[in-house]
Amino acid sequence: MNIAKTSYMFDMLLFELRDIVGKEYVSVRDSDKEVYSVDYFWLPEMCHDRQDRSNITRPMADFIVHPANAEDVSKILKIANNYKIPVTAWGGGSGSQGGALPVFGGIILDTKRMDTIYKIDEQSMTVEVGTGIIHQTLEWELEQKGFSTMHDPGSARCATVGGFIAHRGTGVLSTKYGKIEDMIVNMEIVLPTGEIIRTLPVPKTACGPDLNQIFIGAEGTMGIVTKVTLTIHRLPETRAFRAFVFKDLETGLRVGQRLVSENLQPSVIRLYSENETKEVIKKVLGIEKTGAYMVYGFDGKKDMVDLQMKYAQEIADSEGGEDLGAHPGEQWWNNRYKFFFPPYMYRLPQCFGTLDTVASYSDIQNVYNAMKDVVEKQYPMARFIGHFSHWFPWGAMLYGRFIIDTPPEDPHEAIYLHNSIWNDALRAAMAAGGVLNEHHGIGLKLSRLTPELYGEAFQLLKNVKTTLDPNGIMNPGKLGFGIG
Incomplete structure (x- = not known):
């Protein structure tokens, strides 16, 4: 639902919103609408970058509103319900799933004034x-x-x-x-x-x-x-890190599971697959090794950390790990944010996606293999890499990625290829025991697959949504929910 600036209702709604938060906290400027039409989802970034060659129009809000507190938000939502206008909350705009994109227009509700x-x-x-x-x-x-x-x-x-x-x-x-x-x-x-x-x-x-x-x-x-x-x-008294290389991913996964199950309480375990060790670890840290690279760390009181590090090293040694010492582990910690910024992060004109999932320890290797096989065999123009970032008592999270260095020139073909890889890789992950996502969310990118993940239980989610949001105004088109 987009409201033409030339319509009578546009000015009436603009007045009502300004009456709540003040004139300076409601924007209808085209430049602001542009900003709120792009997050870190590859699709809007691609369309923004290639708009001179694309006939794809990015969705934009009609009004960008900056409430100061819950009372402001309440009044805005009551107006939105009255006129059946979509409302999309916006935080920092760093999401990678299109979760904050105003795909049906309406109101962007920027939360950053609520920062007390x-x-x-x-x-x-x-x-x-x-x-x-x-x-x-x-x-x-x-x-x-x-x-x-x-x-x-x-x-x-x-x-x-x-x-x-x-x-x-x-x-x-x-x-x-x-x-x-x-x-x-x-x-x-x-x-x-x-x-x-x-x-x-x-x-x-x-x-x-x-x-x-x-x-x-x-x-x-x-x-x-x-x-x-x-x-x-x-804040901990001390932090300590150590790096190892294992002969293969299977061994590294076993070490990670033991670090958790033997109750050593690591604060960090980061395990890189053989192909990501070769590509990413070499590129970011300058460490050139064959095998699966692992960093683990502990924090807290120094005496306790020393003891935890001792037992962790015994586990790694027992699994045949090559001990690289403390320095590469500390180097990883000090450079942990570099992985997400240029020139190390994948970026346009490449086509890429983070296929993160999570599964039990008994399934996670099969999930990795299934996703890797789908990407590499069905999409020879793409490559697949992955690491394991977050570990639980019952399983681990896979941060998989596909990268296409030279995607199709036609944006419609590029979008179709992008979505096809997501569909096939994540369906393979679900069949092997994984889920759609671990920590980036569903958003617009994976909305179509959510009913498949939940099966018959998705109707329960829809019932909760309908009860809480009878007019369907809240962030429509996301998480598997339509509009209205």
Whole structure:
């Protein structure tokens, strides 16, 4: 639904929105609409880069609104319901799935004015914060007092806390400290119809279902999270890292599983497949090795870390690992963000995608093999690489990627090829025991596949969506939900 600037209703809606947040906090400038039509999803980036040769029109919002608090959001949603106007929440714009793209026009609700740090509770070890805050800003404030959320993703400098919640984000230290969903104590949420609710003061109760879970990972389709209380941790006394090379991926996966199952509590395990060791580790760190490259790390009290490192080395040695020592591990930690920036990250004119998935330890090798086989055998113009970033008591996450250095010149053909690889690779992953995604979310990119993942249970999700959002205004076209 796009509203023509020449229509009477455009000015009426513009007035109502400005009446809520102030004239300076509602934009209808074409330049702003351009900015909010591109996130880190390959498709809009490609169309933006090639618009002189493409007849593909990028979706743009009619109004960009910057609310200050939950009350503003509530009033905006009531207007949107009254006129049946789509609303799409926007945080830092760093998402890779098109989750924040206004594919049906309407209102972009930019959350970044909701960036207040309300309370750092040193006794309860929590922080209450507005979800529009850029995560790095929150970390700087916490670190001045000796604390951290220990949520350390590659997007920390540009993503908002709300964005992490919307897509179930994962940071580098997740193996010890968990994903963003594990850090949430309670939340303030504006429901699609405008009611403001607060979930229970603590998440571990026998008082029925945890309402937090309805909204975590829902990508703004069920409501807007405006405030959250997160757990925090004291900064560790020390951090230590070590790097090994194993003869093959299977051995590295076994080592990673043992580091977790033998209760050593590593903060980091990063295992690179043979082909990513050859391509990425060499390119970013300058380390040229054959096999599967692994970095692991521990943090905390020095004596405890020393003991953990001792036992971890015994595990790696017992599996025939080549010990590269502490320096390459520390080098990886100090350069961990370089992997996500030019010239190391894949970028246009290449066609690429991050096929992240997660599976049990008994399935994860088969998932990797299945995805690799599909990409390499069915799409000879592409190559497949992967590493394993996040480890759980029951399984591990695969950060797979496909890369095409020279995609089709015609943008429609390029999009079809891009989507075909996603479909075939992720269907292969699901057949082998994996899922569609681990921490980037579903968004527009994978929306079509969500009903396949959930099967008959998807109807339950649709029923929840319809109950909370009867007019279908919240981020339509995402997470498998249509419009209206």
